[in-house]
Structures are given as structure tokens and as C-alpha cells.
Amino acid sequence: MNDDIIKRLTESTDILADLKYLAENAQGKIVFSTSFGIEDQLITDAIFSQKLDTIEVFTLDTGRLFQETYATWDKTVLQYQQKIKTFYPNNEDLEDFIYEKGINPFYESVELRKSCCHIRKVEPLKRALKDVKIWITGLRAEHSPNRNELDVVQWDEQNQLYKYNPLLHWTTEEVKEYVTKNAIPYNALHDQGFVSIGCAPCTRALKPGEDFRAGRWWWEDATKKECGLHA
Numbered sequence: 666m667n668d669d670i671i672k673r674l675t676e677s678t679d680i681l682a683d684l685k686y687l688a689e690n691a692q693g694k695i696v697f698s699t700s701f702g703i704e705d706q707l708i709t710d711a712i713f714s715q716k717l718d719t720i721e722v723f724t725l726d727t728g729r730l731f732q733e734t735y736a737t738w739d740k741t742v743l744q745y746q747q748k749i750k751t752f753y754p755n756n757e758d759l760e761d762f763i764y765e766k767g768i769n770p771f772y773e774s775v776e777l778r779k780s781c782c783h784i785r786k787v788e789p790l791k792r793a794l795k796d797v798k799i800w801i802t803g804l805r806a807e808h809s810p811n812r813n814e815l816d817v818v819q820w821d822e823q824n825q826l827y828k829y830n831p832l833l834h835w836t837t838e839e840v841k842e843y844v845t846k847n848a849i850p851y852n853a854l855h856d857q858g859f860v861s862i863g864c865a866p867c868t869r870a871l872k873p874g875e876d877f878r879a880g881r882w883w884w885e886d887a888t889k890k891e892c893g894l895h896a
């Protein structure tokens with residue numbers, strides 16, 4: 666990504682125009698990772714409604730997602746008539762892990778939880794990002810514990826690519842308003858108190874006043890809650 670593109674994306678907040686500009690001007694493979702959360706649905710709409718074919722949309726199916734998430738996925742493909750590439754866990758690694766540790770080992774220790782996240786998410790993500798130059802994400806500062814360290818465009822040393830976070834400075838209200846106004850399909854769990862929606866056994870709705878991270882791996886020490894997707 667050259668300096669002109671970085672400057673443009675960092676200074677502008679027009680999501681439709683910015684993604685179109687990126688799709689038409691950036692060199693190399695561009696991907697967008699969706700987990701079908703409301704922020705991701707907004708970006709998916711911006712890509713699919715403008716038919717930005719140079720941006721590949723992909724998802725990681727951990728095998729433990731909510732039925733509501735699969736329903737959102739299905740509805741999205743039907744509505745936009747566009748393809749979403751799916752990466753699954755390596756079958757041998759997963760079969761061995763479940764054989765050795767059982768079906769729900771993540772409740773037993775942080776190490777086992779991280780092993781499950783590694784097999785179901787981190788390793789498939791590594792495959793999804795192979796040869797990618799620009800990775801678009803739905804990260805928002807309100808959801809990030811290290812929000813002050815994030816930029817709209819940032820170099821990702823671990824994956825050796827540029828990460829573009831177009832919704833970084835959007836508020837929850839702005840996201841909801843945009844999604845409602847544009848009739849974008851979204852996960853029904855958001856209406857039941859779920860903020861960030863991951864795997865079913867590891868995500869719960871938030872109670873009033875709770876930090877968003879309280880809804881993930883709530884049985885663990887707060888300082889150990891990360892899955893390795895966004896270093």
C-alpha cells in the first residue's frame with residue numbers, strides 16, 4: 666500500500682468510497698474477514714453492493730458457531746448473490762485434539778482454550794492470509810482493549826501485510842444506524858445483548874454496564890482473554 670492510499674484511507678470516513686478506492690487502486694491480494702457480526706455485515710454490504718470483485722470475502726467456520734450466525738451467513742449469500750470463501754480447521758489436528766481432550770476442553774484451562782482457538786481459528790486464518798497484501802477487518806476501538814495502539818491503516822508485522830480497519834472510530838450507534846438505514850441483514854443475537862459474537866460455547870450476552878470482553882471466556886482471568894486472531 667503506498668503513502669497516498671494510506672493517507673486517503675486514514676483521513677476519509679466514507680466507507681463506500683474508501684473501499685471502492687482501495688479495490689481500484691491497491692496492488693496485490695485484498696481480503697476481508699467476516700464473522701457475520703454487525704460491523705462485518707456493514708463492510709460486507711459495502712463490498713457486495715458495489716461488486717468490488719478485487720476484494721475476497723472470507724470467513725472461518727470453527728464448527729462451533731451459533732445457529733443464528735449460520736442463518737446470517739445464509740441470508741447474506743442469498744441477499745447479495747455473492748460468494749464467501751470458507752476456511753475450516755485442519756481435520757486431523759481437530760480429530761486428534763477432540764480424541765485426546767474431549768469435546769469441550771476449553772472450560773478446563775486457559776492452555777486448552779488457547780489450543781482450541783489455535784486449531785479452529787489461528788491456523789485457518791494463517792492459511793486465509795497466505796499471499797495477502799491488505800487485510801480489511803471490522804475492528805472498532807470501542808471493542809478493543811488496546812484501542813490507543815490501533816490505527817485505521819497499520820502494518821501487521823506478524824502477518825506481513827497491511828491491516829485496514831475502516832470502522833475503527835465508528836460508534837455502536839453509528840454502526841446500528843447505518844445497518845438499519847440500509848436494510849443490511851444482521852445476526853439476531855445482537856438484539857439479545859450479544860456484542861461480539863464468536864463460538865457458541867465461549868460467548869454470552871452482556872449484562873447492563875458490563876465491558877464487552879465480559880461476554881467472551883467469562884470463566885477466565887480477564888488479562889488472558891485473547892484468541893490470537895488480532896495480535
Ligand code: SF4
Nearest residue numbers: 771781782785864867
Ligand atoms: S472460542 Fe471457544 S470453541 Fe471457539 S475456537 Fe476458541 S476455545 Fe474453541
